[in-house]
Amino acid sequence: MPTTQRPAAAVAPEIAVSIVICTYRRPELLGACLDSLIGQQVGGASSGSAHEILVIDNSALAEGRPVVESRQAAFALRGVPLRHVLETGPGVSSARNRGVAEAVGELIVFIDDDERACDGWLERLLEPFHRLGDAVDIVAGEVEPDFGALPRPDWLADDMMHSFSCRWGWDSDSRFLREGEWFGEGNCAFRKRLMAGRSFSTDLGRKGDGLLTNEGMVFMEMRSAGAATYYVPSATVFHLIHPDRLNRRWLMRRMFYQGVSNRLTQRRYGLREQRWDFNVNLAKLADIDVETLEGEPLRAFIRLYYQLGYASALAMN
Known part of the structure; x- marks a missing residue:
């Protein structure tokens, strides 16, 4: 069968x-x-x-x-x-x-x-x-x-x-x-x-x-x-x-917190932290309309906001 x-x-x-x-x-x-x-x-x-x-x-x-x-x-x-x-x-x-x-x-x-x-x-x-x-x-x-x-x-x-x-x-x-x-x-x-x-x-x-x-x-x-x-x-x-x-103000905020994040990360993992010498007049800074910036002035502000965020992280836990 x-x-x-x-x-x-x-x-x-x-x-x-x-x-x-x-x-x-x-x-x-x-x-x-x-x-x-x-x-x-x-x-x-x-x-x-x-x-x-x-x-x-x-x-x-x-x-x-x-x-x-x-x-x-x-x-x-x-x-x-x-x-x-x-x-x-x-x-x-x-x-x-x-x-x-x-x-x-x-x-x-x-x-x-x-x-x-x-x-x-x-x-x-x-x-x-x-x-x-x-x-x-x-x-x-x-x-x-x-x-x-x-x-x-x-x-x-x-x-x-x-x-x-x-x-x-x-x-x-x-x-x-x-x-x-x-x-x-x-x-x-x-x-x-x-x-x-x-x-x-x-x-x-x-x-x-x-x-x-x-x-x-x-x-x-x-x-x-x-x-x-x-x-x-x-x-x-x-x-x-x-x-x-898609605006410069968001980009400045983004770079500020990138600076904060990088320093917190370096501290967490024992990496060498950076040092910059710079003076900022916050009143004058607040008067600048970043939305009018482009080219090298804009790049300079991107670096500045990163550095400000990086410096601010020193006071954070």
Whole structure:
């Protein structure tokens, strides 16, 4: 009597990569970010490998949940698990730590909720891990500004883009980063094992509309301990420059808090602190309309506000 063979049960692919998106009260931007990830592929790995997407929602109102739920079916058709995780600890550092804890993959990828990935982004970002193996620990991509429906302001020069977390511009070709060359947390991939015994500092990262930064100091720790970092300019994301930031006053505030953040970071990790000799007449400073500045006078004010923030941090705990 002939026997009937049952079809072999489908084997769920192994999750090799976890994409983590930290979000806070920006459902429309989160939706655009997720839409840019549909169709992204791991590439290079074995056919049994896959990726997952974790949305870490840092708002108690969980505005990101319906955005995730509305797209889960589309990702499921492509074999990509998409999960919403609520993290009530305030700040992006708490969200990043939760993302690391929830991640299944040995490789973790960060992309921010106000960014959109270019076609082929994930495959390009992961390619150095496949090609160079253990010689690579961290991979960083490039960030291009997206001004939305607004034109780029005439005063906003290319060398000011770093203040908006855009255009690192280290090279036109892929290569290892050198000491002193940095990258943003919003477009990078790294081996999860590097986070053993480490975490993102919850008192240094962004919280709500605050501008304290440097939660990415953990990557500097990794690199100081020998983690090799590779730069891939073609692994590009587009970062929305929010309309309320397209003015010089926001830029001055941003640079002031960058100065505060840098000094607090240096003190925390026992790094050498900088010293400047400068005198400022605050009354005259307040009378200057920074919105009229451009070129070298604007650059001088950017440096001054950074130094003021750096000096102010001396009185902070």
